Amino acid sequence: MFQIDLMSRKPVYEQLVEQAEQFILTGVLVPGDRMPSVRSLSMTLSVNPNTVQKAISELDSRGLVKSVPGRGCFVSEDAKQRIAEKKRGNLERLPEEIRELALSGVTREQVIDCVNDVYNNLDGGEEL
Amino acid sequence: MFQIDLMSRKPVYEQLVEQAEQFILTGVLVPGDRMPSVRSLSMTLSVNPNTVQKAISELDSRGLVKSVPGRGCFVSEDAKQRIAEKKRGNLERLPEEIRELALSGVTREQVIDCVNDVYNNLDGGEEL
Amino acid sequence: MFQIDLMSRKPVYEQLVEQAEQFILTGVLVPGDRMPSVRSLSMTLSVNPNTVQKAISELDSRGLVKSVPGRGCFVSEDAKQRIAEKKRGNLERLPEEIRELALSGVTREQVIDCVNDVYNNLDGGEEL
Amino acid sequence: MFQIDLMSRKPVYEQLVEQAEQFILTGVLVPGDRMPSVRSLSMTLSVNPNTVQKAISELDSRGLVKSVPGRGCFVSEDAKQRIAEKKRGNLERLPEEIRELALSGVTREQVIDCVNDVYNNLDGGEEL
DNA sequence: GTGGTCTAGACCACG
DNA sequence: GTGGTCTAGACCACT
Numbered sequence: 001m002f003q004i005d006l007m008s009r010k011p012v013y014e015q016l017v018e019q020a021e022q023f024i025l026t027g028v029l030v031p032g033d034r035m036p037s038v039r040s041l042s043m044t045l046s047v048n049p050n051t052v053q054k055a056i057s058e059l060d061s062r063g064l065v066k067s068v069p070g071r072g073c074f075v076s077e078d079a080k081q082r083i084a085e086k087k088r089g090n091l092e093r094l095p096e097e098i099r100e101l102a103l104s105g106v107t108r109e110q111v112i113d114c115v116n117d118v119y120n121n122l123d124g125g126e127e128l
Numbered sequence: 129m130f131q132i133d134l135m136s137r138k139p140v141y142e143q144l145v146e147q148a149e150q151f152i153l154t155g156v157l158v159p160g161d162r163m164p165s166v167r168s169l170s171m172t173l174s175v176n177p178n179t180v181q182k183a184i185s186e187l188d189s190r191g192l193v194k195s196v197p198g199r200g201c202f203v204s205e206d207a208k209q210r211i212a213e214k215k216r217g218n219l220e221r222l223p224e225e226i227r228e229l230a231l232s233g234v235t236r237e238q239v240i241d242c243v244n245d246v247y248n249n250l251d252g253g254e255e256l
Numbered sequence: 257m258f259q260i261d262l263m264s265r266k267p268v269y270e271q272l273v274e275q276a277e278q279f280i281l282t283g284v285l286v287p288g289d290r291m292p293s294v295r296s297l298s299m300t301l302s303v304n305p306n307t308v309q310k311a312i313s314e315l316d317s318r319g320l321v322k323s324v325p326g327r328g329c330f331v332s333e334d335a336k337q338r339i340a341e342k343k344r345g346n347l348e349r350l351p352e353e354i355r356e357l358a359l360s361g362v363t364r365e366q367v368i369d370c371v372n373d374v375y376n377n378l379d380g381g382e383e384l
Numbered sequence: 385m386f387q388i389d390l391m392s393r394k395p396v397y398e399q400l401v402e403q404a405e406q407f408i409l410t411g412v413l414v415p416g417d418r419m420p421s422v423r424s425l426s427m428t429l430s431v432n433p434n435t436v437q438k439a440i441s442e443l444d445s446r447g448l449v450k451s452v453p454g455r456g457c458f459v460s461e462d463a464k465q466r467i468a469e470k471k472r473g474n475l476e477r478l479p480e481e482i483r484e485l486a487l488s489g490v491t492r493e494q495v496i497d498c499v500n501d502v503y504n505n506l507d508g509g510e511e512l
Numbered sequence: 513g514t515g516g517t518c519t520a521g522a523c524c525a526c527g
Numbered sequence: 528g529t530g531g532t533c534t535a536g537a538c539c540a541c542t
Contacts, residue, residue, distance in 0.1 A: 007322050007330075011526060025231050048527050087232035090225070091242070097218070097225070098246045103153050104215035108247045114219070115243065118226045119236045139532060165514065176534045181516075189317060194391050197515040198541035202391075267517060281487050293529065304519045309531075325530040326526035343488035346481070347498070353474070353481070354502045359409050360471035364503045370475070371499065374482045375492045395541060432542050 001028075001036065004045055012047055016055035024064065024079045025087070031080075035065055035073040129156075129164065132173055140175055144183035152192065152207045153215070159208075163193060163201040257284075257292065260301055268303055272311035280320060280335045281343070287336070291321060291329040385412075385420070388429055396431055400439035408448065408463045409471070415464075419449055419457040 001023070004015045023029040038056060042049040056073055059065045064079045098111060129151070132143045151157040166184060170177040184201055187193045191210055195201035226239060257279070260271045279285040294312060298305040312329055315321045319338055323329035354367060385407070388399045407413040422440060426433040440457055443449045448463040482495060 006327070007324060009324065011325075013526080025228070051527060054526090084232035087228050088234060091229060091234055091238070094225070094229070094239070094242055095246050097222070098243055099250075100153070100215050101219060101222070102247060102250055104212035106216060106219055108243065110219070111222070111243050111247075112240065114222055115226055115236065115239050118223050119230055119239075122227075122230055141532080166516095167514080176536095178535085179533060182532090184515080195515060196391060196393065196541090197395075198513085199390070200514060269517080281484070294531095295529080304521095306520085307518060310517090312530080323530060324526090326528085328529060340488035343484050344490060347485060347490055347494070350481070350485070350495070350498055351502050353478070354499055355506075356409070356471050357475060357478070358502055358506055360468035362472055362475055364499065366475070367478070367499050367503075368496065370478050371482055371492065371495050374479050375486060375495075378483075378486055397541080435542060438541085 002041060002045060004047065012051050013054040013058065016041075016052065017058050020055070020059055020064065021083050024075060025083050027080075029075050029079075031075050031077045033075045035059075035075065037072060130169060130173060132175065140179050141183040141186065144169075144180065145186050148183070148187055148192065149211050152203060153211050155208075157203050157207075159203050159205045161203045163187075163195075163203065165200060258297060258301060260303065269307050269311040269314065272297075272308065273314050276311070276315055276320065277339050280331060281339050283336075285331050285335075287331050287333045289331045291323075291331065293328060386425060386429060388431065396435050397438040397442065400425075400436065401442050404439070404443055404448065405467050408459060409467050411464075413459050413463075415459050415461045417459045419443075419459065421456060 002016060002019055004012050006012070008015065020029070020035070029035075035056070036044075038049055038052045041047070042052045045052070056065065056067065060067050060073075063076060063082055065073050066076050067073045101111065102108075130144060130147050132140050134140070136143065148157070148163070157163075163184070164172075166177050166180045169175070170180045173180070184193065184195055188195050188201075191204060192207045193201050194204050229239060230236075258272060258275050260268050262268070264271065276285070276291070285291075291312070292300075294305050294308045297303070298308045301308070312321070312323055316323050316329075319332060320335040321329050322332050357367060358364075386400060386403055388396050390396070392399065404413070404419070413419075419440070420428075422433055422436045425431070426436045429436070440449065440451065444451050444457075447466055448460060449457050450460050451457045485495065486492075
């Protein structure tokens, strides 16, 4: 399920956090699901347990999972909404990125096509 | 001209590099223009000369400026093209970002509107 | 392994970069190998860590090594090819150098002998 | 006659020195010839007179020219021999350069061809 | 004055 | 422990 790139400059724990968010956002993980344990993840990924723990703590502090001592770590009820809300904030950065593309010679049509491609290929069940 | 955010997590030298790229891409700096000197920049920005130097070196190694010891640092002829080419590569990352927005409840219309806003507000003289 | 000449006019960090390239080109360092750490190198060479760091950064930006914060710095897969490609470009400068030798009284035989010596003494296992 | 590249990282004065050496080695300048004056050179090249003066001083200290106050600067009798002698010293560095080419995949034939090309195309009168 | 290199020593994030 | 960033201040070569 999880997989990391040790050669990436992105910190391992951050890769794990982002993947967890992706899984929740796309419905691979749903509220109540139990996350893999620190030990099992650190084993399968050949990563230091501290690193995995850091990712879990981060997810916890963002309210995306709830750690229950002795029982494990579970996706919280409002996890998806929280992530969606945060991602929606990225909409503010979008104009600047598009402007850069425009200045670099990318045409309006290319961008519009790209947008339509994405929306047309969304799995029906994923739309809110 | 240049300005930095000391509180940003983005390294100061990287902020400088990106701003320089912006200036070149938007035509504020054109080929042959002389960059502010290391010392003057470090003074006005209250940043260590070494940090500014690092930014200049980075720009140099990317072929965006040519720094000539004893004379100064000049925007190279093909600077804008180099940047545009690199930015165009970002087009590949765009679908993923839009997909995240879509999954987060942003509608197709919102994104399209955003795109059109950008292209309609481009300075007329700039190439689309 | 690495060693520098403090009296050389060539910058220390550049000496380090060139030695690393030599090591990679001659197979002393192979893809996946871990480079000596910044601190250890700076200790053994009695050089400031920043200077070593600069060399590492340069190698990284040339794609010869991948440095991963917290884990170390590793020779990249295509390092040798990249170096070989660059060195092959030096072939263009060779005629000018030979011409200078010729004009200075070095005979054709002397140069040819030199060439043959080099090729005859290549380690058998190295590709011609 | 002389020409410099202001964008080169090679110092201007060094460019001038090397060009003078080339002119002497190839016979464009012969013993007794008068060098262009500092003022005229600095004018035609749009270079600071100090920079030209530095080049002249360097040539003088190498015994390649003789400055006669009030009369000018003349190519010395043994200029060509001095240069040739120095260049012949470069023969020692040649094997290392060829070895790098060899390790980079350049074949013995390519190098030999290059050598023969140079010697076959030498102007008959230039050979010592 | 310019850019380039280097030292000394600090702090941070990551593992 | 690792690499990455930054400051403070020095020296050099070049124009």
